[in-house]
Amino acid sequence: DAKTTQPPSMDCAEGRAANLPCNHSTISGNEYVYWYRQIHSQGPQYIIHGLKNNETNEMASLIITEDRKSSTLILPHATLRDTAVYYCIVRPYSGGGADGLTFGKGTHLIIQP
Amino acid sequence: EPEVTQTPSHQVTQMGQEVILRCVPISNHLYFYWYRQILGQKVEFLVSFYNNEISEKSEIFDDQFSVERPDGSNFTLKIRSTKLEDSAMYFCARTTVLAGNTTSTDTQYFGPGTRLTVL
Numbered sequence: 446d447a448k449t450t451q452p453p454s455m456d457c458a459e460g461r462a463a464n465l466p467c468n469h470s471t472i473s474g475n476e477y478v479y480w481y482r483q484i485h486s487q488g489p490q491y492i493i494h495g496l497k498n499n500e501t502n503e504m505a506s507l508i509i510t511e512d513r514k515s516s517t518l519i520l521p522h523a524t525l526r527d528t529a530v531y532y533c534i535v536r537p538y539s540g541g542g543a544d545g546l547t548f549g550k551g552t553h554l555i556i557q558p
Numbered sequence: 559e560p561e562v563t564q565t566p567s568h569q570v571t572q573m574g575q576e577v578i579l580r581c582v583p584i585s586n587h588l589y590f591y592w593y594r595q596i597l598g599q600k601v602e603f604l605v606s607f608y609n610n611e612i613s614e615k616s617e618i619f620d621d622q623f624s625v626e627r628p629d630g631s632n633f634t635l636k637i638r639s640t641k642l643e644d645s646a647m648y649f650c651a652r653t654t655v656l657a658g659n660t661t662s663t664d665t666q667y668f669g670p671g672t673r674l675t676v677l
Binding site for chain 2: 494532
């Protein structure tokens with residue numbers, strides 16, 4: 446799987462948009478970009494994923510650059526409950542799901558009141 | 559997405575003892591996974607399981623570990639003889655993708671985890 450690079454930590458004011466960057470310059474054409482987060486020691490929570498088009502759901506938006514070498518996760522109105530470690534993961538669709546996810550260290554996002 | 563339930567939430571055991579961790583997915587889940595996270599470290603993939611067989615496993619998943627779905631319902635991870643370094647959070651995950659369906663993605667959804675403490 447392609448390697449990803451994320452800043453180790455970020456701060457964001459409550460109510461503002463949190464923009465979390467991820468570099469994946471070695472991404473292959475069949476690899477998706479997934480975002481998960483982990484609040485304290487809870488199980489990783491799926492947020493969003495995309496291939497090449499920008500995506501939006503009830504939790505966040507995912508912006509993928511045209512060359513697909515980087516992406517940004519946007520939490521439009523961050524709340525204190527969004528404080529967590531956010532993981533950007535690149536993996537191919539494996540046609541059935543056998544492959545495990547490779548987690549990095551992620552970005553520790555701290556929402557400030 | 560429906561939740562995955564894990565039991566117990568916390569397991570304390572003595573070194574050398576066997577432990578069984580359980581995951582209770584909903585019946586239409588196809589792929590199951592186990593991950594672990596040692597305190598302060600990354601989440602690590604252990605094994606994936608499909609149709610009552612191991613699909614993939616990592617280097618961590620050695621002979622001390624085994625997985626099965628004995629009653630067609632609970633998905634279990636067994637550690638035969640626990641070591642101090644097995645102390646970690648263990649997460650079960652699942653996906654509902656249909657095998658061979660190339661139009662869907664195999665998003666994995668995680669359970670809340672079992673905290674294993676080996677004394």
